[in-house]
Amino acid sequence: xxxxxxxxxxxxxxxNRTVRFVLQYDRERKFRFAPLQSAYAARLLGKKGxxxxxxxxxxxxxxxxxxxxxxxxxxxxxxxxxxLPGIWPVVARILRLVPRTLRDGGYRVxxxxxxxxxxxxxxxxxxSESDRERFIEV
Numbered sequence: 001x002x003x004x005x006x007x008x009x010x011x012x013x014x015x016n017r018t019v020r021f022v023l024q025y026d027r028e029r030k031f032r033f034a035p036l037q038s039a040y041a042a043r044l045l046g047k048k049g050x051x052x053x054x055x056x057x058x059x060x061x062x063x064x065x066x067x068x069x070x071x072x073x074x075x076x077x078x079x080x081x082x083x084l085p086g087i088w089p090v091v092a093r094i095l096r097l098v099p100r101t102l103r104d105g106g107y108r109v110x111x112x113x114x115x116x117x118x119x120x121x122x123x124x125x126x127x128s129e130s131d132r133e134r135f136i137e138v
Contacts, residue, residue, distance in 0.1 A: 005033065006032070007059040009035070013119035059071065
């Protein structure tokens with residue numbers, strides 16, 4: 001499997017914390033990252049018929065032999081958890097027992113309120129020099 005790409009809202013405080021969390025625990029450096037505000041995200045999501053200007057989700061793009069697979073909302077979050085070390089894959093397996101409609105409903109509530117709770121940046125923060133190679137079009 002090639003490196004999955006996490007597409008996130010670059011100005012969202014929660015999204016940026018999530019990216020920093022993945023950077024910290026992704027010791028195998030599997031994941032790549034791109035803000036939804038990037039041309040890369042717009043092109044990729046456009047091919048899938050998804051509007052990149054809808055910032056209320058984050059996505060994982062997985063490239064496989066049969067083509068690109070796009071995961072969103074709770075499925076994307078669980079995919080990330082499954083790829084991290086430690087307790088996270090176990091937590092993801094437990095959460096997969098919850099029907100997707102309920103998981104995504106919870107996700108939507110958090111997404112709607114994330115700026116109020118976690119803040120918002122004026123611009124996308126730049127990654128550190130040591131992590132910059134893992135970001136696409138930042």
